[in-house]
Amino acid sequence: xxxxxxxxxxxxxxxxxxxxxxxxxxxxxxxxxxxxxxxxxxxxxxxxxxxxxxxxxxxxxxxxxxxxxxxxxxxxxxxxxxxxxxxxxxxxxxxxxxxxxxxxxxxxxxxxxxxxxxxxxxxxxxxxxxxxxxxxxxxxxxxxxxxxxxxxxxxxxxxxxxxxxxxxxxxxxxxxxxxxxxxxxxxxxxxxxxxxxxxxxxxxxxxxxxxxxxxxxxxxxxxxxxxxxxxxxxxxxxxxxxxxxxxxxxxxxxxxxxxxxxxxxxxxxxxxxxxxxxxxxxxxxxxxxxxxxxxxxxxxxxxxxxxxxxxxxxxxxxxxxxxxx
Numbered sequence: 001x002x003x004x005x006x007x008x009x010x011x012x013x014x015x016x017x018x019x020x021x022x023x024x025x026x027x028x029x030x031x032x033x034x035x036x037x038x039x040x041x042x043x044x045x046x047x048x049x050x051x052x053x054x055x056x057x058x059x060x061x062x063x064x065x066x067x068x069x070x071x072x073x074x075x076x077x078x079x080x081x082x083x084x085x086x087x088x089x090x091x092x093x094x095x096x097x098x099x100x101x102x103x104x105x106x107x108x109x110x111x112x113x114x115x116x117x118x119x120x121x122x123x124x125x126x127x128x129x130x131x132x133x134x135x136x137x138x139x140x141x142x143x144x145x146x147x148x149x150x151x152x153x154x155x156x157x158x159x160x161x162x163x164x165x166x167x168x169x170x171x172x173x174x175x176x177x178x179x180x181x182x183x184x185x186x187x188x189x190x191x192x193x194x195x196x197x198x199x200x201x202x203x204x205x206x207x208x209x210x211x212x213x214x215x216x217x218x219x220x221x222x223x224x225x226x227x228x229x230x231x232x233x234x235x236x237x238x239x240x241x242x243x244x245x246x247x248x249x250x251x252x253x254x255x256x257x258x259x260x261x262x263x264x265x266x267x268x269x270x271x272x273x274x275x276x277x278x279x280x281x282x283x284x285x286x287x288x289x290x291x292x293x294x295x296x297x298x299x300x301x302x303x304x305x306x307x308x309x310x311x312x313x314x315x316x317x318x319x320x321x322x323x324x325x
Contacts, residue, residue: 197286
């Protein structure tokens with residue numbers, strides 16, 4: 001590739017750009033002056049917001065390898081945030097699609113590949129998604145490309161629909177009595193640290209874990225939501241044994257095999273694992289300030305403050321309307 005046309009180091013392709021993490025990576029990269037291209041599947045609702053932000057959108061699909069080379073022309077770095085949709089077989093995107101992307105990137109001389117994985121994925125070969133992540137990590141390392149693998153624990157954004165909204169709307173909150181602890185991070189912080197790592201030579205050919213300031217059990221998250229919302233939650237506890245039995249049952253039928261794979265991941269989150277990692281050395285290596293990382297308390301406090309303020313305004317407008325009627 002030494003005789004090829006040089007590309008700017010600021011030219012990046014974000015795969016999975018419309019997802020929870022991908023859109024934050026796109027936004028942060030644009031704010032920092034990168035030329036961002038997004039690989040997006042054709043769909044009824046176009047990703048116009050990406051264009052509005054200033055990114056270039058390229059229609060392609062990891063399930064269609066023939067669409068990938070065009071997206072990689074003139075690209076220096078690939079940041080892979082993609083994952084399969086809930087209705088898709090896990091293997092289709094998260095393995096077949098990723099192998100196609102990595103192979104194509106290597107063939108076209110991409111100079112940096114950033115891949116997002118799951119913390120402790122090598123410890124759970126019985127869980128299809130985590131085993132696929134481990135195998136993809138190995139495939140990327142063995143490819144000989146210049147890589148950065150970032151393992152993640154959990155996103156704060158996922159807690160809004162799972163806990164924060166049901167508590168506020170007085171609906172059932174589903175949880176288990178398992179002692180699993182997860183160090184959630186705001187996806188904006190993940191994006192910020194990812195771009196910081198991209199500028200650092202020290203992160204090249206490294207496997208890193210990004211974790212939040214503290215690991216939480218689901219019971220602790222529910223209690224925090226109750227305190228911030230000012231009301232008690234209707235908690236429905238699902239015994240771990242029920243999840244295991246359901247997974248065993250769904251494995252008996254071919255048409256429910258993918259459901260079983262996803263339940264396997266749920267089982268990991270109902271064990272006694274701790275999805276966290278010390279970050280002191282990581283912050284030091286990247287030259288980042290740990291005080292800039294959002295805590296879960298602050299994240300949920302800001303969410304509830306905004307929501308409760310809107311509800312208060314709506315109530316005031318309603319009372320004003322009643323007066324005139």
